[in-house]
Amino acid sequence: MATFELVMPKMGESIIEATILNWSKQVGDDIAQDETILEIATDKVDSELPSPVDGKLLEMRFNEGDVVAVGTVIALIETEAVQAEEAALPVQITEAATSETVAEVVPATSPALATSTLTNSNGNTRFFSPLVLNIARKEGIDRQVLETLSGTGREGRVTKKDMLAFIKQREAVSISKEAALETVQIQSSSVATVSPTKARRPITQKSFTHSGSYEIVEMSRMRKMIAENMLYSTQVSAHVTSFVEADVTAIVKWRLRMKEKFQQQYGEKLTFTPFFAQAVVKALREHPTVNSSVDGNNILIKKEINLGVAVALPTDNLIVPVVKQADHLSLAGLAAAISELARRARENKLKPSDLEGGTYTLSNVGTFGNVMGTPIIMQPQVAILAVGAIRKLPAVLETAEGDVIAIRHKMFLSHSYDHRVIDGALGGKFVRRVADLLESWDPDTEI
Numbered sequence: 001m002a003t004f005e006l007v008m009p010k011m012g013e014s015i016i017e018a019t020i021l022n023w024s025k026q027v028g029d030d031i032a033q034d035e036t037i038l039e040i041a042t043d044k045v046d047s048e049l050p051s052p053v054d055g056k057l058l059e060m061r062f063n064e065g066d067v068v069a070v071g072t073v074i075a076l077i078e079t080e081a082v083q084a085e086e087a088a089l090p091v092q093i094t095e096a097a098t099s100e101t102v103a104e105v106v107p108a109t110s111p112a113l114a115t116s117t118l119t120n121s122n123g124n125t126r127f128f129s130p131l132v133l134n135i136a137r138k139e140g141i142d143r144q145v146l147e148t149l150s151g152t153g154r155e156g157r158v159t160k161k162d163m164l165a166f167i168k169q170r171e172a173v174s175i176s177k178e179a180a181l182e183t184v185q186i187q188s189s190s191v192a193t194v195s196p197t198k199a200r201r202p203i204t205q206k207s208f209t210h211s212g213s214y215e216i217v218e219m220s221r222m223r224k225m226i227a228e229n230m231l232y233s234t235q236v237s238a239h240v241t242s243f244v245e246a247d248v249t250a251i252v253k254w255r256l257r258m259k260e261k262f263q264q265q266y267g268e269k270l271t272f273t274p275f276f277a278q279a280v281v282k283a284l285r286e287h288p289t290v291n292s293s294v295d296g297n298n299i300l301i302k303k304e305i306n307l308g309v310a311v312a313l314p315t316d317n318l319i320v321p322v323v324k325q326a327d328h329l330s331l332a333g334l335a336a337a338i339s340e341l342a343r344r345a346r347e348n349k350l351k352p353s354d355l356e357g358g359t360y361t362l363s364n365v366g367t368f369g370n371v372m373g374t375p376i377i378m379q380p381q382v383a384i385l386a387v388g389a390i391r392k393l394p395a396v397l398e399t400a401e402g403d404v405i406a407i408r409h410k411m412f413l414s415h416s417y418d419h420r421v422i423d424g425a426l427g428g429k430f431v432r433r434v435a436d437l438l439e440s441w442d443p444d445t446e447i
Contacts, residue, residue, distance in 0.1 A: 004053050006037065006075040008068045017069050017131050017160070018042045025057050031077060038074075041221065045319070045350050055079030067160055069129050128158060135163045222317050233379050238419035241374045242428045245412050246435035248390060250443050251275050252409040262447055266332050273309065273364050274335040276387050279437040280362055281305055281327045281334075287430045290422060291359045293380040299421055308358035308378060309338050311345040312367070319345050320378060322358040332447070366390060372412040383417040385431065 008018055018040040025037050036048040037057070059076040062068055128136075128146065136146050141163075149166060151158035219227070255270055262270040284291045284305050292301045307326040310318050321341035323329070329337060344350050360381060365373045366389035373386040388411050395408040415431035422430075 001078055002080065003058065004055065004077040004079050005073045006049075006051070006077055008040070008070050008072050008074050009049070010070045016134065017067055019067050020062055020064050020074070021046065022064055023060060024048075027057055027060060029057050031055055031057055042352050045352050045355055046348060047351065051077065053077060053079045067131075069131055131160055132158050132163055135160065135167075139163075139167055141166075220315070220317075222315070226317065229379065230376050233376050236379065237377050237382070239374075239377065239416055240419045240422075240424065240427060241414055241416045242424070242431050243372060243412055243414055244428075244431045244435045245410055246438045247395065247408050247410055248272075248275075248438050248441075249409040250441040251438060252390065254441060254443055254445065258447055262332070262335075265447060266336065268332070268335050268339050270335055271338075272366075272387075272390065273338055273362070274331050275438065275441070276364065276385075276434075277307055277309065277323070277326060277334045277338065277362055278331055279434045280360065280385060281307060282437055283430055283433045284360055285327060286433060287426065289426060290383050290417070290430050292382055292421060293359070294382065294418070294421060295380070302359040304357075304359065306357045306359045308361035308381075309341065310361065310363035311342045313346060318363075319350070319355070320358065320361055321345055321350055321354045322356065324357065360384070362387070366411065372414045374414060375416050377416055377418055382421045383415065383427070383430075385434065386414040386416070388412040388414070 019042075021039040021041050023038045025031055025035075031037060031051045031054065033052065033054050034050045037051050038049050040047060040049055055077040056079075057075060058078045060074075061076075062074050068074055132146075135141075146158070149158050149162060150156070151162050153159040153162070251272070255272070255275075259270045262268070288301050289299070291305055292299050294300070304325055305327040307323045308320040309323060310320050312318055321344075323334065323337045323341065326334065326337075341350070341354060344354070358378060358381060361375075361378045361384040363373070363375050363384065363386045365375075365386045369389055371391070372388040375384045375386040377384050390409050390411045392407050393410045394405050395410065397404050397406050397408075413431050413435055415427055415434075417427040417430075419427075
């Protein structure tokens, strides 16, 4: 018999921790290879963690609700020596891998936080996890301050909770000082000038008195994440939305004629979303600035086009899996990729890597019967397109014999973009180009 160490795996390039949601096995339970041991959650997705070996669960080192860093041993499994030796190679994360994670999270431009081990003023060496270092970097907490923090973790280590508590306390002190300063200014009848670079105060939910009968439903973890991300996006990006109407009659007729043949040939139902995705990808090639993100004062124009496609879950939440290198796929390839991601999203089988790396997002609000929408940008992207429902409408057509009124299939495209990067001219040109590509569909196109 031997003991196998089950570690928290690295589930994507930016994932450095996960929360234990539920243990499916208890100490003493037999476990078959590939059988689920526990369910974990990251800031991207929930997923099940299977056992890489056959054996018996000897020890659970963390409880449900605990936040665990990547590479940490979370359980011990008693198993055959040969099995453990073979399985340890692909599953176990080495110290070198953990060091790479630190290098990813903490860039070389922050020398004070470029290592997970810092020496304090007394000459003692303290260990700081990649998560703690990342929080410190984002919040502007320098090395000297970090060293002074007392930790509640094992061996006095500083944990995420310690960092969040310190940040909250710091904000509270800052707000108190600011409020006191404003009071003095008002009392002295002076005119206060607010600096445009002044940090935004944290938004506190007001309490209201509710009348009548109602049911209290606590927000789910995913709902809280969505709320936080959307609020952050509206605060950091200067949102502008441009609208264009497109005549997609040619696509509607072609799809109606080809959908059965398409399904027989590729085994996939042909929806309208792949047509929209293909047009977006072509337009992004022609307008690369739209396929970018913001990093401080720099605009990062992405070379790859990774298209996020919003998918509605059975819970009515939306999740955005990413079609990687969408510009390399044909219409059939886009249909297959989108269908597969949507299926796994609804079955809660997405991997964190399926939600990473998006450079532009497409949301088909027409599937809900909506005519148009004003979508919120997925950070750190700079634009998102919402496509509305396709409707039969009367339209004026120019013909050789003169203008005529005909029934056409039309839809609205709503393009929200970050005005820090994309001006109105580019934002308008881009969505107009997407509409032109949809309208110019060749009815003689072969599958």
